[in-house]
Amino acid sequence: MSYERPKLVKTFVDINYMLKEAPRKQHFITGAQAMAEAVKRANVDMAIAYPITPQSEVMHLVADAFHQGHVKEYYRAEEELGTMSAIAGASRAGVRLFTATSGPGLLRGLEAIVSWSGHRVPAVLGILTRVVNAPLSIQPDNIEMAYMMHCGAVMLHAENQQDTFDMTLAAFAIAEKVDVYIPVAVATEGFFVTHAKGYVNMTSDELALTPFDAIAAPVPAMDNETPPARIQRDAPVQKSNFMSYLIHAVWQQEIWDCNKRAMKYVYEYLGGPIEVQNPEADVFVVASGCAAAQAREAHRTSRELGLSVGLIKVRAIRPFPVDEIRATVKNAKALIVPEHNIIGWLAQEVKAAIPNGGIVVGGPRVYGGMTLPVELIMKEIHTALGLEFNLKL
Amino acid sequence: MSLKYVTPVAMFKKYLPKDYVELVDFGPFGKTQDEAGPGNMGQFKELMEEHPMCSGCWMAYYIRLIFASLPCPEETVTLGTAGCGRLAISQAAVPFIYGNYGDQNAMASGLSRAFRLRFPDKQKDVITIAGDGGTMDIGFSMTMHSWIRGERFTTIMLDNEVYGNTGGQESGMSPKGAVLKMAPGGKQFNKMPATDLAKAAGCVYIVRMSPTNIKKAAKIIRRAIFVAREVGPTFIHAYTSCNIEYSIPTEEVFADAKLREKDRFQFEEYMTDAAKEVIDRIEAEEKAAHRAKKGIVEEEVN
Numbered sequence: 001m002s003y004e005r006p007k008l009v010k011t012f013v014d015i016n017y018m019l020k021e022a023p024r025k026q027h028f029i030t031g032a033q034a035m036a037e038a039v040k041r042a043n044v045d046m047a048i049a050y051p052i053t054p055q056s057e058v059m060h061l062v063a064d065a066f067h068q069g070h071v072k073e074y075y076r077a078e079e080e081l082g083t084m085s086a087i088a089g090a091s092r093a094g095v096r097l098f099t100a101t102s103g104p105g106l107l108r109g110l111e112a113i114v115s116w117s118g119h120r121v122p123a124v125l126g127i128l129t130r131v132v133n134a135p136l137s138i139q140p141d142n143i144e145m146a147y148m149m150h151c152g153a154v155m156l157h158a159e160n161q162q163d164t165f166d167m168t169l170a171a172f173a174i175a176e177k178v179d180v181y182i183p184v185a186v187a188t189e190g191f192f193v194t195h196a197k198g199y200v201n202m203t204s205d206e207l208a209l210t211p212f213d214a215i216a217a218p219v220p221a222m223d224n225e226t227p228p229a230r231i232q233r234d235a236p237v238q239k240s241n242f243m244s245y246l247i248h249a250v251w252q253q254e255i256w257d258c259n260k261r262a263m264k265y266v267y268e269y270l271g272g273p274i275e276v277q278n279p280e281a282d283v284f285v286v287a288s289g290c291a292a293a294q295a296r297e298a299h300r301t302s303r304e305l306g307l308s309v310g311l312i313k314v315r316a317i318r319p320f321p322v323d324e325i326r327a328t329v330k331n332a333k334a335l336i337v338p339e340h341n342i343i344g345w346l347a348q349e350v351k352a353a354i355p356n357g358g359i360v361v362g363g364p365r366v367y368g369g370m371t372l373p374v375e376l377i378m379k380e381i382h383t384a385l386g387l388e389f390n391l392k393l
Numbered sequence: 394m395s396l397k398y399v400t401p402v403a404m405f406k407k408y409l410p411k412d413y414v415e416l417v418d419f420g421p422f423g424k425t426q427d428e429a430g431p432g433n434m435g436q437f438k439e440l441m442e443e444h445p446m447c448s449g450c451w452m453a454y455y456i457r458l459i460f461a462s463l464p465c466p467e468e469t470v471t472l473g474t475a476g477c478g479r480l481a482i483s484q485a486a487v488p489f490i491y492g493n494y495g496d497q498n499a500m501a502s503g504l505s506r507a508f509r510l511r512f513p514d515k516q517k518d519v520i521t522i523a524g525d526g527g528t529m530d531i532g533f534s535m536t537m538h539s540w541i542r543g544e545r546f547t548t549i550m551l552d553n554e555v556y557g558n559t560g561g562q563e564s565g566m567s568p569k570g571a572v573l574k575m576a577p578g579g580k581q582f583n584k585m586p587a588t589d590l591a592k593a594a595g596c597v598y599i600v601r602m603s604p605t606n607i608k609k610a611a612k613i614i615r616r617a618i619f620v621a622r623e624v625g626p627t628f629i630h631a632y633t634s635c636n637i638e639y640s641i642p643t644e645e646v647f648a649d650a651k652l653r654e655k656d657r658f659q660f661e662e663y664m665t666d667a668a669k670e671v672i673d674r675i676e677a678e679e680k681a682a683h684r685a686k687k688g689i690v691e692e693e694v695n
Contacts, residue, residue: 078538082499089500093507
């Protein structure tokens with residue numbers, strides 16, 4: 001059985017045109033579809049897949065995109081460590097790369113993923129969140145993101161299907177910037193977003209991002225083509241002396257500087273790392289990802305009740321918007337941080353970002369796949385304002 | 394392009410490290426095996442010269458031989474993992490990619506596919522060179538699956554039958570009964586049948602050897618690379634003793650390699666018909682070129 005994949009003729013456009021100017025049409029699609037549709041338009045050279053629920057749907061659809069000619073190369077790897085390692089290998093040849101995973105899959109691939117930044121791999125990683133075993137479960141819970149936060153990668157957290165589409169496209173552009181050139185992860189909640197439909201305004205799939213430019217890379221591809229020649233006669237990092245410690249230390253600093261430098265592109269392409277509603281409020285609900293949708297609803301309800309409540313949606317987890325959050329909440333009396341995980345990694349980040357961490361209310365938190373009722377957030381809002389709330393679930 | 398890429402502009406030469414300039418002027422880039430191959434090692438600037446390996450290390454010798462045998466060093470990328478081997482491989486003048494533990498064949502899968510995507514009309518040689526632990530233990534799944542998928546690159550296993558770099562622990566390739574660290578009572582199970590596994594997984598050219606004969610070892614390295622270019626995965630399982638952990642006196646390292654040739658590393662060469670076709674064709678071409686050149690030299694002498 002032989003199948004000739006069609007050679008598609010696309011119009012190449014830059015990321016600003018794609019995100020801000022290109023005409024869009026509204027579609028009613030799942031989060032998985034939104035991510036795959038973004039990959040279709042990203043001019044991806046190679047995608048490598050390994051199944052895990054709830055991610056699988058994304059890479060099924062990317063496989064279809066490959067079959068239809070939108071992606072140039074695709075294969076199903078042996079498991080996540082093999083997948084993430086192959087991404088690292090392929091990136092040395094100077095190509096645009098995409099893969100996606102979930103929960104235990106992310107942790108299995110983590111040894112390779114955490115070295116992507118140091119290897120200067122500008123790949124895009126979809127994280128469709130899922131609980132980490134045990135006990136076994138496939139349900140949404142974003143605790144895995146806590147493990148990703150310290151590897152240097154840029155991390156975006158999508159609230160809904162539209163965010164998933166826009167952030168995935170922006171991720172490719174951010175990752176490949178000469179002053180960034182580290183991986184970008186786009187996370188969103190498994191099932192709640194991946195398997196639920198929402199309205200997504202999408203550009204035409206006849207448009208594609210301009211091709212990956214291996215020559216423009218700050219760290220040349222190991223393709224024996226791109227100067228300067230990478231003829232390595234000595235690897236000082238392998239030695240046990242001060243120079244080797246220094247090289248490693250400087251390299252780590254550079255990765256985190258790259259991460260910081262990504263912030264200006266988060267502003268340029270996504271309108272900034274946070275969205276703020278009612279900046280004069282006494283109490284803010286601070287949330288990211290799917291929890292931000294519930295926080296938005298709690299904010300709306302509070303405003304209807306005439307309560308002084310604002311909303312901060314956090315789009316970028318790395319680089320973390322320390323200055324932006326600090327400036328927004330400088331007069332706030334309480335910050336409510338609803339999350340889809342037990343440890344409250346966002347609450348910890350927010351606490352560390354502000355001088356008066358005592359105003360942070362860590363919670364409400366749901367985990368193990370539970371939904372996040374708006375009433376739980378409303379109860380915390382009322383408590384923070386010194387009001388009674390009759391919680392009925 | 395790649396030969397051009399290693400060659401500096403003449404006026405820059407004086408600013409470049411002497412070592413690099415000498416490599417370009419007197420190294421094997423763009424040269425034939427007659428000019429700069431294993432047959433005249435020591436007479437040209439080699440790709441791997443200095444290395445931090447132990448005195449008498451048979452692995453260092455074999456790695457040096459691999460680099461001297463490369464059909465096209467200016468188009469070659471090597472990949473490896475933790476272990477003694479990478480200490481030397483990373484000091485060769487060929488791009489070397491070091492990833493994580495045992496992931497060399499997964500990385501090479503991505504790399505070789507991406508090379509074919511970007512340079513459909515060029516041949517880039519991708520070679521993974523890793524130890525027995527990296528290839529058959531921690532990297533086992535990634536090694537096997539790269540073969541099962543038919544990935545077109547060469548895998549070379551430097552088998553010293555022990556985890557040498559971490560201090561001498563038992564590996565899956567250690568022989569049964571070997572008393573090593575983590576095996577105080579001797580290894581309880583057999584050496585893994587690497588070449589059988591390679592065959593079952595679909596490697597199209599497989600050799601097990603103790604590389605005591607330079608010419609033969611070089612020929613096999615080149616065969617494995619030529620076949621990987623056109624047909625499918627190739628695998629060399631080479632004995633590269635650890636004279637430290639197995640307490641082999643330096644002056645007996647070669648004798649030990651000869652001895653192993655008679656038991657665990659008896660020469661075995663397997664090739665599919667398609668692989669044989671490639672080997673026959675390329676070796677006939679090489680022979681013809683060699684004869685033609687010899688003819689010219691004889692004419693000139695006459």
